[in-house]
Every structure is written in C-alpha cells, then in structure tokens.
Amino acid sequence: MKLTANEISIAEYCRDFCLRSGADKVRVTLTKSLMDLTGILNGEIDKTARALDRSIQLAIFADGRFGTFSSNRLDKEGLEEFILKAISTVKMLEADPFRNLPAPERLAKDAASGNELELYDPHYESLESNWRRDFSLGTSIWARKESIENGFRIIAEEGEYSDSVFDSLTIDSQGLYARHMETSFEIGYEVTVEDKDGNRYSSYWWDASPLLKDLKAVDCAEKAALRAAAQIGPEGIGSGKYAVVVDAECASKLLTPVLNALGGYALQQKNSFLEGALEKKIFPEVLDIWDCPREKGQTGSRLFDSEGVGTRTAPIIEKGVVKQYFLNTYVAAKMGMEPTVEDATRVVVKPIGECKTADDLLAKVRDCIYVTGFNGGNSNTSTGNFSYGIEGFLVKDGKIVCPLREMLMTGDFITLWNSIFATADDARPCMSKLIPTLAFANVDISA
Amino acid sequence: MIYSKQYYLDIFKVDTATLDRLVQEGLSRGGNYCDIFFENTSYGSLLLRDGAVTSGGNHIDYGVGIRVLAGEKTGYAYSESTSPADMLSCAKAAARIADAPSEVSPYGTGSPSRGEPNPNADRYPMATPWGDLRMDSFLPFLSSLEARIREKDRRIVKITVSLAFQVSDILMYNSFRELKWDTRPMGSVSATAVFSQNGKTENKSTSRSFRTGAEMLSDSLADEIASEVVKGIDSRFEAIRPKGGKMPVVMGAGASGILLHEAMGHAFEADFNRKGTSIFSDKMGQRVCSSGINIIDDATIPGARGSLNYDDEGVPGQKTYMVEDGILTSYLHDRISAAHYGVKSTGNGRRESFRYAPLPRMRTTYMESGTARAEDLVSSVKKGIYVDEFSNGQVKIGEGDFTFFVKSGFLIENGRLTAPVKDINIIGNGPRALADIEGVADDLAIDPGAWTCGKEQSAPVSCGIPTVLIRELTVGGVK
Numbered sequence: 001m002k003l004t005a006n007e008i009s010i011a012e013y014c015r016d017f018c019l020r021s022g023a024d025k026v027r028v029t030l031t032k033s034l035m036d037l038t039g040i041l042n043g044e045i046d047k048t049a050r051a052l053d054r055s056i057q058l059a060i061f062a063d064g065r066f067g068t069f070s071s072n073r074l075d076k077e078g079l080e081e082f083i084l085k086a087i088s089t090v091k092m093l094e095a096d097p098f099r100n101l102p103a104p105e106r107l108a109k110d111a112a113s114g115n116e117l118e119l120y121d122p123h124y125e126s127l128e129s130n131w132r133r134d135f136s137l138g139t140s141i142w143a144r145k146e147s148i149e150n151g152f153r154i155i156a157e158e159g160e161y162s163d164s165v166f167d168s169l170t171i172d173s174q175g176l177y178a179r180h181m182e183t184s185f186e187i188g189y190e191v192t193v194e195d196k197d198g199n200r201y202s203s204y205w206w207d208a209s210p211l212l213k214d215l216k217a218v219d220c221a222e223k224a225a226l227r228a229a230a231q232i233g234p235e236g237i238g239s240g241k242y243a244v245v246v247d248a249e250c251a252s253k254l255l256t257p258v259l260n261a262l263g264g265y266a267l268q269q270k271n272s273f274l275e276g277a278l279e280k281k282i283f284p285e286v287l288d289i290w291d292c293p294r295e296k297g298q299t300g301s302r303l304f305d306s307e308g309v310g311t312r313t314a315p316i317i318e319k320g321v322v323k324q325y326f327l328n329t330y331v332a333a334k335m336g337m338e339p340t341v342e343d344a345t346r347v348v349v350k351p352i353g354e355c356k357t358a359d360d361l362l363a364k365v366r367d368c369i370y371v372t373g374f375n376g377g378n379s380n381t382s383t384g385n386f387s388y389g390i391e392g393f394l395v396k397d398g399k400i401v402c403p404l405r406e407m408l409m410t411g412d413f414i415t416l417w418n419s420i421f422a423t424a425d426d427a428r429p430c431m432s433k434l435i436p437t438l439a440f441a442n443v444d445i446s447a
Numbered sequence: 448m449i450y451s452k453q454y455y456l457d458i459f460k461v462d463t464a465t466l467d468r469l470v471q472e473g474l475s476r477g478g479n480y481c482d483i484f485f486e487n488t489s490y491g492s493l494l495l496r497d498g499a500v501t502s503g504g505n506h507i508d509y510g511v512g513i514r515v516l517a518g519e520k521t522g523y524a525y526s527e528s529t530s531p532a533d534m535l536s537c538a539k540a541a542a543r544i545a546d547a548p549s550e551v552s553p554y555g556t557g558s559p560s561r562g563e564p565n566p567n568a569d570r571y572p573m574a575t576p577w578g579d580l581r582m583d584s585f586l587p588f589l590s591s592l593e594a595r596i597r598e599k600d601r602r603i604v605k606i607t608v609s610l611a612f613q614v615s616d617i618l619m620y621n622s623f624r625e626l627k628w629d630t631r632p633m634g635s636v637s638a639t640a641v642f643s644q645n646g647k648t649e650n651k652s653t654s655r656s657f658r659t660g661a662e663m664l665s666d667s668l669a670d671e672i673a674s675e676v677v678k679g680i681d682s683r684f685e686a687i688r689p690k691g692g693k694m695p696v697v698m699g700a701g702a703s704g705i706l707l708h709e710a711m712g713h714a715f716e717a718d719f720n721r722k723g724t725s726i727f728s729d730k731m732g733q734r735v736c737s738s739g740i741n742i743i744d745d746a747t748i749p750g751a752r753g754s755l756n757y758d759d760e761g762v763p764g765q766k767t768y769m770v771e772d773g774i775l776t777s778y779l780h781d782r783i784s785a786a787h788y789g790v791k792s793t794g795n796g797r798r799e800s801f802r803y804a805p806l807p808r809m810r811t812t813y814m815e816s817g818t819a820r821a822e823d824l825v826s827s828v829k830k831g832i833y834v835d836e837f838s839n840g841q842v843k844i845g846e847g848d849f850t851f852f853v854k855s856g857f858l859i860e861n862g863r864l865t866a867p868v869k870d871i872n873i874i875g876n877g878p879r880a881l882a883d884i885e886g887v888a889d890d891l892a893i894d895p896g897a898w899t900c901g902k903e904q905s906a907p908v909s910c911g912i913p914t915v916l917i918r919e920l921t922v923g924g925v926k
Binding site for chain 1: 921
C-alpha cells in the first residue's frame with residue numbers, strides 16, 4: 001500500500017501541468033494511507049473498518065499570489081480541470097510579496113526512500129483480518145473481569161485496535177523530493193466501572209508505536225479499568241496553593257500552549273504571550289526543552305516539515321532561555337526574521353533531578369496534588385492565563401490518600417513553568433511530545 | 448437544496464441496479480442491513496490577514512462508504528472511487544463483519560420514509576449557490592467586514608477575517624431499497640481582532656455559520672459580526688478572576704447553550720446509553736429536572752447549522768423532545784440504537800463524511816423558553832456569577848462531570864451585575880446541574896456561531912438556551 005510509481009508520476013504531472021498552465025512555482029504533496037480498525041465492545045467484535053485514502057495537495061504561486069488546493073479525485077482529466085480552476089482562483093487573490101517557496105538550501109535532501117527513519121514496519125504487510133480479529137479479542141479483559149473487580153464492577157469495556165500505513169511525497173518546482181513513510185499500531189480502551197453505591201467512573205489507557213513489536217497492548221484494558229476504579233470515593237479539599245505533580249500521560253496540556261505561543265502565526269498576529277521572548281531568559285535555569293525530530297524508530301520523528309524544509313535537532317528552551325521560534329518561510333518573511341521550521345516536531349523535555357518514576361517523584365514531593373487527567377478548561381493565547389479542570393489524587397507523605405474531583409488549576413504559563421522544581425524520567429515513547437511527570441510548586445487550586 | 452434524483456446518480460456514476468448489486472454483496476456473508484453513502488463535497492476558503500486577501504483555496508472530497516450491520520455490529524469500508532469494482536471491493540470488506548459470531552436479530556423497524564425527497568420541504572434552499580460565483584466576488588465582503596471592524600475600535604492592532612463555504616451532494620441507499628438525496632450547503636464567516644491597551648493584549652473572535660447560499664454575505668451580516676467582535680472588549684481589559692467557590696450561576700441566553708450540548712446532550716445520545724456508559728442510561732421515563740423544562744434536539748430550523756433534511760442514514764430530520772416537562776422521554780437514536788431499544792430512529796445518525804460510519808449525534812440542541820424574566824433571575828442572586836460566553840467544554844459521560852471555560856461574564860453582587868470576569872472555569876455535574884435549575888427565562892436564543900461537535904468525528908451543530916439560573920456550581924477563581 002505504498003505509493004506506486006504511477007501515483008508518483010501523477011504528482012510529477014501535476015507539478016509540471018501547474019507550471020505549464022500559469023503557475024510560477026508550485027509544491028505538490030501526495031499522501032496515501034490505509035487503516036484497518038477493529039472495535040471491541042464488552043469482549044466481542046463490535047465493528048471493523050477499512051479506510052484507504054489518497055489525496056493530492058497543491059500550493060500554487062502565480063503572479064505574486066498564492067493559494068492551496070486539494071482533491072482526492074486523482075484521474076488525470078479531472079486533475080487538469082481542477083488545476084486550471086485553481087490557478088484561475090489564485091490569480092483572483094491579492095498579491096503578497098512575502099509568499100515564496102523555501103530557499104533551496106533549506107530543503108531536506110536526505111528523505112529519498114521515505115524510510116530513512118526506520119518508521120516502516122515490514123511486518124505490517126503480512127497482517128490479515130483473522131489475525132487482527134484474534135489480536136484485538138486477546139486484549140479484552142471482559143472474560144476475566146471478575147479477577148480484576150475488587151470492590152467495584154466493570155460495566156462496560158470499549159476498545160479499538162488499529163494498524164495503518166502512511167506514505168507521502170512532497171515535491172516542488174525547485175527540485176524538492178522528500179518522502180516520508182511510516183506504519184502505526186495503536187490500541188486504546190475505555191472502561192466504565194460502578195461502585196457499590198451505583199456511582200460510575202470511567203477512564204482510558206492507550207498505547208501506540210510505529211513498530212508492532214513495541215506496542216504494549218496486553219495490559220491496556222486492565223490499566224483503563226484500574227484507572228477508573230482508582231477514582232471511586234472522591235473527596236473535596238479546600239482551595240489554596242499546592243505543590244502539583246502532573247503525570248506524563250497528560251503533561252502535554254501544559255506544554256502545548258507554550259509551543260503554540262512560539263509559533264509564527266501567533267507571534268506575527270501579536271497574539272502570543274511569548275512575543276519578544278527570543279533569546280531571553282523567560283523560564284528557570286533548570287528547564288531544557290529540545291526538538292529532536294531525527295530519532296530513528298521513534299514516534300513523531302520526521303526529516304522535513306510541510307514545506308519540505310529539513311528538520312534539525314535544536315534547543316527550544318535552553319537553561320530557561322527561549323532559543324527558537326517556529327517560523328515558516330511566509331511568516332519569517334513578514335516578520336523580517338530568519339525562517340526555521342513550521343512547527344516543533346518531536347519535543348523532548350529533559351528530566352530534572354534524579355527521580356525515575358512518578359512514584360519516585362511523589363515520594364520526593366511528599367505532600368501534593370497528583371494530576372492524572374485534565375477535564376476541560378482553556379488558556380488565553382494573548383496573556384498566557386489558563387484555567388483547567390483537573391482530576392487526580394491527594395498525596396500525603398508520598399502516598400496517595402484519596403481521589404479528588406471538581407477541582408480547577410489556574411495560573412499563567414510563565415509563572416507555572418518558573419515553579420517547576422523536579423521531574424521524573426518517564427516520558428511515554430508513544431507520544432510525539434516526550435514529557436516526563438512534572439512537579440510544580442505553589443499552584444492555585446480551586447476546589 | 449434538493450435537486451432531481453438523476454443529478455445525484457450522474458455525479459456518482461451509479462444506477463439503481465448497481466446499488467442493488469452492492470447491497471447484495473454487502474449482505475452476502477449474513478449481515479442483515481446494508482447502506483451506501485455517497486458524498487461529493489466542494490470547499491472554498493478565503494483568508495484576509497494584514498489587510499489583504501492573500502490566501503485562499505478550493506478542495507474536493509469525493510467518495511462512497513458502505514456499511515453492513517450484523518445485529519449491532521458494524522462493518523465499514525469506503526472508497527474514493529465510485530467505479531463498480533472499487534465499490535464492490537468495499538462491500539466485500541464491510542460484509543466480513545458478519546463472520547464474527549453475533550446474535551443476529553431482525554434489524555430495524557422498517558422504513559421510516561418511503562417517499563422521495565421533497566424540494567418544497569427543503570430546509571436550506573440556496574438563492575445564490577456558492578458554486579455559481581467566482582472567488583473574487585467574495586473579496587469585497589471580506590474587505591468591507593474588515594473595515595467595519597477596524598473603524599469600531601482604535602485599540603485594534605490585528606484583524607483576521609475568513610470565509611469558508613462548502614456544498615455537499617449526498618446520495619444514500621439501503622437494503623430497505625430506500626433512495627434519498629440531499630445537497631447541503633454551509634457558509635461560515637469568522638473574524639478575530641487583537642486589541643492592545645496600555646501594554647496589555649486581548650483578543651476576541653466571533654463567527655456566523657448557516658446552511659445557506661452566498662446570499663448570506665450581506666451588509667447586515669458584516670455589521671452584526673463587526674459589532675460582536677468589539678462588544679465587551681472594555682470588560683475584557685478590566686476583567687478579574689473572582690474568588691472561587693460554590694455559588695449560583697446565571698447562564699446568559701444563546702451561546703451558553705453549549706453547556707446544554709456538552710453536559711446533558713451527549714449523555715442523551717443513545718449509543719452511550721446502549722453501551723451503559725452514560726449516567727442517564729437507567730433514567731428513561733424519570734424526572735431529571737423541574738417540571739416545565741423542555742430540552743430539544745431539532746433538525747428542522749431553516750438554515751441552522753445543525754439542520755438536516757435527512758440524517759446520514761436517510762432518516763428524515765425531525766424535532767426530538769429529549770426532556771418533556773422535566774421527564775427524560777427520548778434518547779437521540781441512529782438506526783442501531785433504535786433497533787436496540789425497539790423505537791423509531793430520531794434521525795440523529797450523522798457522520799463527518801463518507802469516511803465514517805454514522806453515530807447518534809446532536810443537531811440543534813436547546814432548552815425551550817420558560818416564563819421568568821432574565822433580569823429577575825439575576826436580581827434573585829445575592830452573590831454569584833453571570834456567564835455570557837463559554838468555550839472548551841468537556842464532559843465525562845459516565846460520571847456526568849463537566850468543566851467549562853468562561854470567556855466572559857460578570858460577578859453578581861446583591862442582584863446586580865458588577866465586575867467583569869474572564870479566564871475561569873465552571874465545573875459541575877450534568878444531572879445535578881439539571882436538577883438544580885431554579886429558573887428559566889422567556890428569552891430563548893439559538894446561537895448563530897460555527898459550533899462543531901467533536902465526538903469521535905466532527906459534525907456541525909447549533910445550540911441555544913434561554914437565560915437560566917442554576918442553584919450552585921463550582922467556580923474556579925483565586926483563593
């Protein structure tokens with residue numbers, strides 16, 4: 001299910017036809033994916049789905065104007081008509097001197113086969129529907145739920161296993177040829193439990209990997225059930241300032257807005273609380289956050305961004321200093337700055353301290369609120385203020401005392417990240433943001 | 448918009464004999480229901496930023512999804528080609544669901560609507576079809592909207608205005624031999640302004656979205672959006688984070704309806720109840736709130752973003768009372784859950800596109816007006832919060848717990864709105880909040896914004912509510 005030579009020739013034809021038809025420059029991205037999904041409900045197969053997608057995206061530059069277009073109808077005649085209309089549309093827009101392809105020297109030159117990062121698992125090709133069914137059923141705990149139930153009843157178990165292959169090729173009118181190929185194997189369960197009083201609690205667990213051998217599927221449903229059961233008997237606590245430990249599973253909620261604030265569009269539109277922060281020490285000395293996009297076999301790795309610009313390993317925040325804005329060619333030109341990459345690719349928060357696991361960190365912090373999930377809330381991109389619903393546990397003397405509910409965590413991101421004092425070393429490799437469990441001091445909690 | 452049957456058959460290059468052949472293949476391994484969903488969607492978009500419309504595009508999405516049901520189990524496959532061979536391959540893949548062991552019971556309650564779609568009953572006719580106009584004909588509207596926004600407030604430093612429109616041609620066929628068709632337009636205009644005052648920055652966005660043609664792009668719409676973008680910005684600069692705690696909350700009419708959608712509506716969707724995961728799964732026929740309160744999900748409001756002539760299973764769009772006089776009277780059903788509960792589908796089987804099997808989804812969800820006056824509800828509160836704009840709501844279906852971010856609102860002190868508040872959360876529990884409704888005003892408003900529900904798939908919806916007083920919710924603020 002990789003891109004075929006014929007499909008690649010369609011992309012090349014589109015590029016050439018655009019140039020023959022009035023475009024000055026063009027970038028063409030061809031994508032193809034196939035996914036098989038098996039759904040489990042209470043120990044039985046509930047659904048199967050097969051999804052095959054192909055589409056072509058065109059970024060067209062003509063007469064100093066720019067537009068983006070896409071279609072999943074890849075017959076040559078239909079594409080010609082589509083391209084002619086697209087170029088006509090581009091020429092109706094207003095001119096924009098900042099639109100351009102990336103400078104050729106910035107383009108990736110090491111993504112020829114698509115599998116340089118070893119994200120394609122050849123075992124994928126041998127998978128059959130019977131294997132998928134048996135594998136999926138084998139991850140269910142429904143038949144042995146009595147052995148897990150301990151003061152609670154499992155009343156619903158819903159899971160999904162999926163495997164997919166994704167292949168993409170990006171070419172442009174100045175010689176770019178960048179291909180990215182990866183397989184993905186994913187498992188996820190949501191389990192609802194009921195306590196002796198009939199109160200219901202639900203939770204989830206999931207795992208994913210580009211390589212089947214690395215997928216941790218066996219204990220997924222049981223983890224979801226135990227996470228749900230752990231919420232039984234929640235108590236309230238008083239509002240105040242607490243030390244807060246945020247589990248690696250959900251810590252990206254606190255980092256993503258910071259990365260967004262370093263994004264070019266937010267900065268250029270003066271809608272970022274990190275405007276003017278480049279090369280300034282905004283965060284604490286202990287904080288190092290890197291973009292590590294070129295790790296072989298690792299979720300989220302990529303050799304090039306959506307413009308075909310080569311990614312590189314580089315600090316985002318180093319010793320508390322903001323080292324990088326994410327500026328594509330267009331935004332950088334508008335801001336009069338040097339372009340970087342469109343976005344962070346595979347973010348790594350470097351561990352702080354000696355703790356390995358979340359339990360180690362809880363033992364170190366001793367008295368805190370241990371946040372294991374977020375429930376709603378939002379942040380203000382202009383000011384950096386946030387308010388999130390949280391769920392988790394009260395921890396005393398390093399031990400979990402009771403689950404908590406109806407709590408809110410509020411503050412602003414700069415203050416929050418300046419209060420970080422330790423982390424574990426337990427980032428989940430199934431995520432594209434590798435963030436360990438984090439410990440913050442003096443966080444406002446409303447309860 | 449409803450065109451002739453042949454218009455749709457031509458787009459997808461099919462005839463009824465081919466459709467019957469596909470259904471036959473879908474049921475060949477023992478499935479007991481099959482349906483086919485064709486879609487041809489064309490999108491257009493334009494973006495005005497930094498004073499010029501310098502970005503735009505067109506996009507086409509075309510394909511067919513084939514679903515086979517074996518009892519309550521679903522087999523699904525789709526193709527981006529409607530060639531007979533590709534569609535047959537899909538039907539074969541979907542048919543395999545019947546290989547899994549299942550209790551296959553007679554499926555569904557038969558045909559809810561045997562007739563052909565009636566153009567006279569169309570809920571979203573287009574006076575000016577989007578596809579009839581060139582892209583440059585939309586530029587004056589965007590420029591005019593930007594100018595109107597800019598002239599309203601000198602603190603504005605950036606304005607972004609966008610137009611997105613789409614037209615979806617839909618053809619549906621099923622093993623009851625029902626053939627339905629529909630053309631669904633959608634036009635959305637959104638605007639964001641960034642304001643700067645004394646070194647502080649604030650932003651505000653608003654949108655309007657309707658199932659209609661390009662006739663929606665009027666001067667009055669531009670005026671309305673421009674006024675909305677700058678409305679309340681003084682309050683945002685002055686707004687505080689209030690002291691947190693449990694207190695009465697008055698939800699303003701209109702956009703607060705998103706809380707109804709998230710905290711209650713999802714728990715009424717029949718799939719969550721069929722699977723036993725909803726907190727309302729054992730509450731049918733029981734009182735869930737005070738008498739006099741009616742909660743509705745409605746596909747019949749002309750031009751509303753959530754409206755449908757037919758749902759994505761070919762069931763006619765309709766108005767469904769979920770709560771009537773305070774009693775839970777109906778879940779929101781697709782064909783699977785309707786068969787499970789032995790009732791007729793409520794026409795809530797919806798999907799993001801041909802790539803997805805349908806699920807029970809909301810359309811336009813709202814609470815009917817009550818008899819109180821909004822100002823009386825506010826004046827009855829000694830100390831609480833008035834909220835007129837929520838965002839980023841989230842609910843846990845099993846527990847019913849919800850959290851909503853308050854974009855703007857006011858403190859209520861001694862029955863009067865006082866200091867503006869922002870950037871706080873309200874948390875509560877859906878069933879408890881319903882039971883705690885103490886007053887419903889007579890001012891129902893359906894919000895015209897571009898609301899999109901994200902339950903597994905994206906679906907356009909509308910929401911609304913009259914001003915409502917809830918006895919007690921937790922408000923997150925400073926200590």
